[in-house]
Amino acid sequence: MVFWKQGYEGTGVAELCEAMGIAKQSMYDWVGDKRGLYIAAIERYKLTHICGLKGHLTAPGSPLGNLWHCLHAMAEYAKSPDCMGCLLTNAESEFGTSDPEVARLTADIESYIVDQFSQVLDRAKAAGEVPETLDTKAMGGALAVFRNGIMVAGRSGQSASSIDQTIQLIEGLLKAG
Amino acid sequence: MVFWKQGYEGTGVAELCEAMGIAKQSMYDWVGDKRGLYIAAIERYKLTHICGLKGHLTAPGSPLGNLWHCLHAMAEYAKSPDCMGCLLTNAESEFGTSDPEVARLTADIESYIVDQFSQVLDRAKAAGEVPETLDTKAMGGALAVFRNGIMVAGRSGQSASSIDQTIQLIEGLLKAG
DNA sequence: CAAATTCTGGACCGAGTGTTCCGTAAAATT
């Protein structure tokens, strides 16, 4: 949560340990160093926040409805006044490709997101909820890119209307194919 | 350029001064402190990179053509292997709303971008290049959000195809209204 | 040329950084 809010460079080891409720030495015994803790934080974030996506998208009922629900949940989160964005997006922004291990990790998660979006669109297509012409792979990738944009918008406190309009346009895009 | 590549916390004052070719003391006389330099860097970035947008979008000829050209230029940049993303996007990601002055500055520039996109769409609508039903304000806001997503994608070295597909889908969105 | 201003290199500061060492206390295992 501290890395999430303040970024890697912006957070001190003491701060992190206090937030986790463990002693500094224990952290060093556990993950080696600050960077190791950051990587562990991202992996944990994947489990607690990204993998939950799959659960929502594969819920019983209309695949497209599930996707819409997820998009709206994203929008609601991004509109919340104390939105911290997404740890994954923040990590990509802070590190770019400068740290190969972090880059590989974020790229993996990003492609996981693309897959989840693509697959729900495949199911939606099978159910006749989206046009047959829709390129689900391409749209999955675009949704992941859009997601990053929305998370930046949320973190930087952009207007709620801007975020809502973005979601609405994405929905239009899904209907049109 | 150094702030752009490494972020605020990730960059030392010595590094910055060396890159600018001025002595440390001169920097402190000029902008007061590191944070002042960061703000100056963002303002300079607005002039050299964001305001150029207006020039391209208001070029003679087809407004929609100009917009497409800008989108493609964005995609080309995002696909370049050493892409550093956008300083504005990075600043929003790193600071969020934690620093009120930085937040106000980035929000101003962001709304400037929205305006430029909206206005070119107004002109495109007047020229009959986009559907009469298109909500140019909403689409302008969405394009700004999408831009942030693409910049994150570029900085994190996401696949070229993912970026291309995103641009293609945005173009489809423009045509459909 | 002389005076005033600007710029520069470098020493220096205190505070804070991530990290290591170590002796001890608690917990778990046998």
Add this chain to the structure above:
DNA sequence: AATTTTACGGAACACTCGGTCCAGAATTTG
């Protein structure tokens, strides 16, 4: 209960951080 393992607190480390002070060099100005 004895022993091994794990966790802790805190001192100390080397280092870097942003920032300041100052004297001299360079440049501009009169």
